[in-house]
Amino acid sequence: MDIREQDSIVRYERSPIMEAEQYYPVNNNTEQIELRHVWDVFCRRWRLMLGVVILVLIIGAVYTIKQKPVYESSAMLLVASGRTVSSSADDLGVLSDLAALTRARSVQSQIEILNSSDLLQQAFTHLGSDEVRKGYGGQSVPQWALSVDSKKDSDVITVSVKAYNPEVASALANTVVATYMERDQGFSSEATKQGREYVATELDTVQKQLTDAQRALSDYKRKTKLVVADSQLQAIAGNMLNLQAEQDKANVELAGVKKQKEALISQLNSQGNQIDESSTIQMSPEYQSALATLGELSAKRAALIQEYTPQSREVKKIDGAIAETQARMKEVAQTVVAARQRIRNPILNNYVDSVVNGAAADARLRTLNRVIAARDKQIEALPEQERTMTKLMEKVNVLERTYQMLSDKYYTLLLNEKSTLPTARFASSAHPNYSPVAPNKKKNAALFFLLGLMLAVAAAAIAERLDNRVRDEEFVEQLTGETALAIIPDEKSLRKSAGVVGAVDHRSPFAEAFRVLRNVIILSGAHKDLKMLAITSPGRGEGKSTTCINLANAVAMTGRKVLLVDCDLRCPSLHARLGVSNGIGFTDIVTGGVDPEIAIVETKFNNVYCLPSGPLPNDPSELLNSDESREALRKLSDIYDVVILDCPPCAGLSDMQVISTIAHGVLLVVTVDQTLKPSLYRTIKSLSQIGAPVIGFVVNRLNIKRSGYDYYYYGEKPKKLAEQVKKSRFGRKKRSSE
Template identity: 25%
Template sequence: MAQDLPQLDQQAAQAREHQLRFIVNVLTSRWRMIAGFTIFACAIYGAMGMMRVQSSGGLYQAQAKVLVRPSLWDLDSLKGIQGTPLTRFDAQSLAKRTSLQRLSEKIARALVQQDIAEGKELSALSNDEEYAAKAAEIQSALSLSVPDPQSGVITIEVGHMPSRDEAVRVADLAARVFVEENLQIQLEDDRKTHDVIKKRLQELQQELYAAETAEWEYKKAMGFQTYGSVGDEMARIYAELNEKKALCEETRAKLAEIEKELSANAAQLPEALGNVTDTVVNEMLAELDALLQEQLSMSVIYNPEYPGLVEIADEIAEKKAAILEAVKQVDQGVGDGTNLWKHRQNLYREQIDLRMNVTGMEIRMSALQRMLEELVPQIPELANKNLEYERLAKESQRLREQFNKLREKEFDIRTALSRDAGQVERYEAVEASALPYGRARTQWWMNFVIGALVGFVIGFGLAVMMEIMDTSIRGIDDVVNYVGLEVLGTIPKMRFGKPRGGRRKRGTYVAATSEDQIDACIVTQHDPKSPISEAYRALRTNFQFATLQRKPKTIMVTSAVPGEGKTTTAVNLAVTMADRGIRVLLIDTDLRRPNVHRVLKVERGPGLADVLREGLDVHSAIRPTRMENLFIVSSGRVPPNPSELIASDRMQRLMALLKDEFDLVVCDAPSILVVTDPVLLATHVDAVLVVISVNNPRRETVQRAYKLLQAANAYVAGAVLNGLEASRRHYYYYYYYYEDGGKGQRRWFHF
């Protein structure tokens, strides 16, 4: 994956380069159209701007300002209210909401009323059409703006006025009408706001009642026990249980100390008295302990109201009273007894109380333990229901808070309606130093700049669209990418006449007054250092290297459609081959519209058609040319069946014979998509060269011609790109070494 990153970066860089190259190609190839649109739009828009500036001479503008003061409740009280959006009353929103048409109509009527009172020209207005026309005129000159939204100032600007006084008067009336109209609008908005809040308050009250009802019903279904309350109850029970246990242990410790003290006291009393009292009291205490144990056992199973528990409690009270009475009688029998016996009597009373307390605490601990055992199984069910209950409780709390907050806001708004909740007032007087309208606007030259930018954008957009829609062959990349052929040579566009233009463009001119006065071979003979001659030599070299393994001895030069320069390419290729000492035979296989004999200025017959149709000796049709090692077989008379002659066995035998006698046989064939001759001839030759003219055939046309050759199993060596502009960058470097010895000025940029 890490090894692919440089490759991805390289592909991204190539994509960016292709995009930039596409834009540059559009600008360089269609600059005339872009420049035309730019100049046209610049001239039209600039002229219209100058006409507006000239026609506005002597017009004036004036400004009036009003101040919008929002109230405290408008800024604070209405924040966060859910429901219908409320209308804000500030400068920016007020300027957007104001209807210029309605404002202009009121200004027009105010102007008419003033003129009627003063007897001026507008007093003549009488019907609605005249009022509407005047209102439309004012509306076209009226504008509202808010330079600083935080300041609350609205600027009312009036332009196109014939005089300064008129501009000031209209601006002053506009400010007055604006203030009066928006005060009424503000009052209506306040009332609407209050109505919206009251309605929302009623809705919230109903929602709150429904939410609280749902919460109560759910809590009722849960037995008025929630997960939180049960948890708190269990925590309280555990705390009380631990407290009772600690207190019970402490009480038992005290009881043990009292029992030790009783034993010590009994040893100090007379033996008869001690045994009597201990025996009686101990028997009664044993009975009391039995009753307490029975009470403890039943309290674990039954509720405190159970009748059996009530009877045991009564028996315990009676037994306690009996013990106290027995101790009292012993005390009376002793008479004035010693202090030792009184102390023993107090110990018995305290022992009974402690035993009663221990029993009571054990009963309470048993009850607490039973309550815990009952609450523990409820925890899972309550936990499942707790989420829904908490949701209902939160919803009720949210609605309750929102209701209370909105009720406070409604009170604030109701209070604010009783006074000025917000006001629109004049901020400052109309500016008396009104400027001429023409000078108050944007400078006139900006119209030319804007027009040029608009024209450039339109022209460039159309150029890009035409470039994308153009499917003609425009360069080497198009041939390689869309057709799938390698380009063996590029031939510059050939011009005839006196050389003119730049240094590179002059090399493509052939010194002649017309195209008919020169044959194609003179291009390589008359000026061997010209770019065109060098292009044909480069084609020869590239063809030899491309076919180095096959070494074809018969080649066919053809094109997809007529007019692509295949004859000129075939002749010049044959001439350049002959220059290297190779015996070359040029055959004109276009039996319908032959052209080679005119280019080389030889007789038309006898030719190939005569040899194939009448059986003439082919050597009688071979003629030498002015070029050494170059021979020609013209087409001859036009036969009635050219396709049958080209596809005949005689043609195949003829090509085999000529292949043995010459080093190279070049066949100038007709266009592939016009007749079937070149497809038939392609089966008799070793290689095919396809000539493609720049900006002449469509990509689909060349692709279809190439597929026909592939269907005939022909070997296509490559393509020749003809008619390429010599101003392209590669020509400059390619033919740099054929410049004059003196150094010329070279461009630092190349497209």
């Protein structure tokens, strides 16, 4: 039978206080309830939480102690993020390309190179295995050993190195910087070296050609007896000399650009960036227009070079226009490539420069070839001997000038190669720092403390989740659907030593709670016919005997005669609490051997009498269920105004089921922090199965300070009142004497 269907018997009857709450409901603040619940959990679990925090802190302390101290040293590197190699206007195009190759990289690019693992490994090799083992305990490169950073808009890079030894940390920081500078200098001089080797090869070739040309001219003069050509031949030879020099220069430049372009294409392919010049740069109409303009300017320059020297103002003006056109072609080409690739790469910029330089050299070479071809036709019209001599003289002059130019460029490149400087230099070297940066004791303590707090909260939540004890009256109210008849405060929370009404101040919260319970049960109209009350609890040691004694004392204060009967025939305790003998008791009356007047004894409380259990029977349940037991209790209820039965625990025993069929009402004592939820549920279910007349439940040993119940004294305390009276009398006597 469901407990909610037993309205007349099983359901708790509402008291006037509960009915008043129905008409005057209290508006509970949900947030306050939640905060109170959190506070209750903290009060119950603070020892567990404190233990978890202390444990985590101990683990953190052990972890921190066992960690090796780590030392950090930093070296500062000043980089040049925009340096270029200067070149004159008469330099070969290959020198301009070398200037682009040796251009300083951006700060971010240099940071990426410094962070590379191969650079760190190379620095480890330079440092030495003994030093590495001393600083890191092995030969492997830890990830945390090196960090490189730079402030925004700054050309200073900070290289920080951590190690277990301060000397090793500073030494490795300096070695990393030195290794980077050495590698950077190698990168910068490699391009210059390649150009010098190329010029050296061309210089040897031109030297052989010049020797052959000079021998041929000498042989021809000796053979023909011609020594000096006429003025016309000398003018033609002079013009051809300038044109041949420009042609050779253009050939050398174009060959150098092609070699450079091949090297750059190889580097781009290794990076996975393939560029098709014909489908990117050459497809731009703006680039083609600039290329046509460059061809026209090259033709004008070829015409001027026949009348003026390369250093003349007219030629310089055309050279300036050609340089502007080349710059515009580079901008257009870089824009096209950037739109296709969408990445920033210094090699791509060098490739674009080589493409434009190659196009310019090719346009200039084609124009010179056309002009030289026209001059050749003019020479063909001269007499054969003069024409032949003119060609030989022209060839010798061209080769001499070319040889001189290549010789100058060779030594220029050699000087550049030997004097190449790295793009960075030491701004500040690293020095040993003997103050460890790790472990950071304060930081570790804060982290482990926060971790301990989180784990403590988690442990408290898990403990609450696994806890099956009743922690407040709200759970019982939710389970039964009724409000507690009374809240019995924990006398420890009130700092009182005794737990009996008669032994404490009659105006204390403890005594007041039992008077409230007395009024609800005895004085209310709902229970006016109740003369025999059975008090039980789900388990043992939950305060049912103490509740019986205090309730009996509170009822006796109204002038009623109250009898306490110890019906716990398995583990009686009333006689010990009241200080009476248990030699004769309830079991002697039931068996018929003793008269009730002999077995019942007076207690130290007025109008409160006690019937101990007497000798314990072999089968308590059968003894309680006997007709003699029922008749004895019925007679006792006729003699006394109220009979209170101290019953055994309900869960797991059948005794209470028998007693509930005899008593007029059953009061259930639920003890906070002790009563098990499964036991409470089984108790309610057991009583409902037999239709026990349960009148309600009492919440026992509730910590009123923690739970927020406001018990207080109304009025002045006797001692304080007496002091005030004494002071007032003293004041009147003093004023009368005056």
